[in-house]
Amino acid sequence: MWDYSDKVRDHYLNPRNVGEIENPDGYGETGNIKCGDALRLTFKLDENKKISDIKFKTFGCGSAIASSSILTEMCKGMTIEEAAKITNDDIAGELEGLPDAKMHCSVMGQEALELAIAFYQNGGKTVEKEVKSPVICHCFNITEDDIDKAVRQNGLTTIEQVINYTKAGGGCGACIQDIETLVNKINAEIDAHNHDHHDHGHEESAPKRELTTLEKIDLIRKVLNEDIRPALQRDHGDCDLVDVDGNKVKIRFMGACSSCSFSSSTQNDFIGKTLQEKVSADLVVELM
């Protein structure tokens, strides 16, 4: 038995907004009987171009019904622009979570909504789900673009996650190898992009700006409290910041450290290095 949240249970037992609007402004249909779930979403806009009425019909399990039902509640009162920002993660979040293996139900909700919005933007004509990218999973008709989108939007890294979110690979399994290659490629791209971005940002900003005295003291305090003192306290010692004078950091040892003959090596090796690394390379520690 799935561990469904109370909210999911409430929404499949008492689905809101069931039905179909005649002459809708938005119409989206996704999934099919073979896949085991399908959703038809229709909505109407009011004079302020806000979604005033929205209805659904779903073939699917409890979480598919609940995802569709909550989606209609989320959309009501939204403008097209606002509704277009709803992601599968928002749907799952609104339901107080979905079991991992059921995430594809929320993806189906997002997809139907996108199609319904596209229908509206296309002047009331159905926009066929473009199959410009190759179909990877033939059991469920999932394209490379579908997988790409789910991976990027949800930060997926494993085959299991891709199956949970898109169903791709969850049928005969013949495409698992292809999906693995694809996921690795996408994630390599994401990594490379992040890396580039990082380097890029680095180049643009001026070489690290000199800290003001106040900023330096604050940072030294922070490093002492978060990195240095906890380590000393583990050996029943401690230390305290007495003063900062230019690049000199004046420290007083307490507890076990104060009587320890190795205080000076502790000071040089550990405190000094940590502060130099995390605050400024020219810092010198002075023992009081």
Add this chain to the structure above:
Amino acid sequence: MSVIYLDNNATTKVDPAVVEVMMPFFTEQYGNPSSIHRFGGMVSRDVEKARASVAKLLNCKSSEIYFTGCGTESNNMALIGFADMRGRNVTKIVTTAVEHPAILETVAYLDKKGAHSTVIGVDGDGSIDVDKLVENVDANTIVSVMWANNETGVIFPIEEIAKKVKAKGGVMHTDAVQAAGKVVIDLQQVPVDMLSISGHKLHAPKGIGVLFVREGVKLEQFMHGGHQERNRRAGTENVPYIIGLGKACELAIDNLEHENKVLRAMRDRLQAGLLATCKGAVVNGGNELRLPNTLNISFEYIEGEAILLFLDESGIAASSGSACTTGSLEPSHVMRAMGLSYVLAHSSIRFSFSRFSSESEVDKVLEVLPAIIARLRKISPFVEGDD
């Protein structure tokens, strides 16, 4: 919460009489049957009595009964034991597409290890073409066909198959996990070489199984260790569970004929009631040769898990072959092998009765299910217009 438990092909309630006979073997008679002292020896006698009860249910010799850990182990022991005796590379295995994973996965494993397997499909009723099944059987072939299917209850003509396999010199195994205790199994009449049963499907606990191995059939040892079970299944006997299974078999012998009639009547009433009141209802594998306790029924255009969740709200426990409940994304392999459309495969529901089922439980299902179906049809995008 009181539950209307109609999922007895998944597992059954342990009969209170079974629990009762088991208890002393946890608390007082805890000796090891292999021990030389009388304390262990006494237990050994009780284990042999239980073995005799199992043999009586199957109408075979006690010496042909081997206790195992579960039905899955029995199936592994039969197939792997045979393949290792013949040599995996020369072993041929013939089975059906609707077997339990305990067979299909073991066959796939042996195939990977060099054996040669053939999987025969079934028709829309879930029946097999026996001549095709035995076509290429020879002395290196083991044929494994289930006595009855767990999802549909369809009973296979094991006697006919076994005779044909034997005539060609092959070895015949049957997974009788769903049949034992529900229909008569007479191993004097039916010449299978090996047969698997599982305790928890006939009101004994989970964790005990049996492999019947006919006298003279050679198997390589599967579990290695001590001399238990006449060197065929090493490991200290699970005494309390063996005792429990013995009692469960006695109860099955006593009740089988009566239960058969009662459960068949309940099942038939439920089937007729649902067909009459639920739109788009279709029975799967509903021919005459069917376990008396099983009903597999699809409800067009609605999804099985949703039906189960609504039934669960009314305290009714059943199961489904829909993708959402199989743990994979594909509907049941049995439904697909029978060539059911995806619409029907995703919407299949199985009700399975036991001696603890009652007519009032049938009434309750007939009271709530038609409304659930009507409600879910209203939500379904595939139902056009109003019902």
